[in-house]
Amino acid sequence: MLWRLAMNLRDLHVPGDSFVLANAWDRGTARLFEGLGAKAVATSSVAHAFTLGRTDGAVTLDEALGQAAALAGAVDVPLAIDFEDGFARVPEDFVGIVARAAATGAAGISVEDHRRDAAPYPLEEAVARVGAAAAACRAQGLHLTARADGVMHGAYDVAEAVRRLTAFAGAGADCLYAPALPDDDAIRRIVAIGPPVNVLAAGDALGSDLAHYAALGVARVSLGSTPMRLVQRTLLDAAAPLLGEGRITALRHAPPADEVDRFLG
Secondary structure, eight states, X not given: OHHHHHHHHHHHOOTTSOEEEEEOSSHHHHHHHHHTTOSEEEOOHHHHHHHTTOOTTOOOHHHHHHHHHHHHTTOSSOEEEEOTTTTOSSGGGHHHHHHHHHHTTOSEEEEESBOTTSOBOOHHHHHHHHHHXXXXXXXHTOEEEEEOOHHHHTSSOHHXXXXXXXXXXXXXXXXXXXXXXXXXXXXXXXXXXXXXXXXXXXXXXXXXXXXXXXXXXXXXXXXXXXXXXXXXXXXXXXXXXXXXXXXXXXXXXXXXXXXXXXXXX
C-alpha cells in the first residue's frame, strides 16, 4: 500500500499539469479535502502547531510523526509530511528518521534548508542534508521535496534560492520548492532547473489560479497553512461580535452538520 501511494504521489508531479496538495491539520480536514476531490493531502507544520496552541517550529518529531500517521490512516490518497528541517541534527540522522516517517504510511516528505529557528544552513551543509535525505527516501520509497526557504524568511534572494535548488536537484531531490517567490519570473527560474516545482498558495500567489501556474510549468500548488488561516479568519470575524456584543447572528454562516458528515461517514 505504501509503495503504491508513493508511486501515485510521484506520478502526480507533472510539470505544466499542476495539481493541488491540500494541507490538512486533523483527520476530519484530511477526509474533507479528499471528499472534495484532492488528489493528495499533506500536513502543515504551522497549522499543526496552531492546533497545539503553539507557534511554528514548536512541534516535536514524535508529534509530527503521530499526526502524519493519523492523517495517513484517515485517507486513501497519498499523504506528504511537512517535515520542517527533517528533525535531523546531522545528515546521518536521516536514515532512521526517514524510516520512521515511512512507517506512518506517508508517501513523501519535505525538508527545509533552514534550522527550526529560521536561520539557513550553510549551502554545503544544506546540500549534504538533502543528499542524505534523498538517499534515505529512495531506500524507503518516499518522495522528497527539497525546500529553499530563505526568500520567505528574508535570509537570501531569489538568485541564492536558484543556486541552492539547483544543488538540491543534483543531490537527488524529487521536487523543488521555494516559498513566497516574488513574481512569475522567479517561478520560471526555478522551473528551468528541471525537477517538478511546487508553488505555495499564499500571499501574492493567491492572485492567480491553478491554470496560471500550470502555464508557468509548475507541477504542484500546496496550500500550506492558508486553509487553517481562512478558518481562523472566519472565527475571528464571528467571535468578536459574538463575545463583544452578544451578536449570535454572527454564527449564521456555519454549515449544517450533515453537509460535513457526508465526507466523514
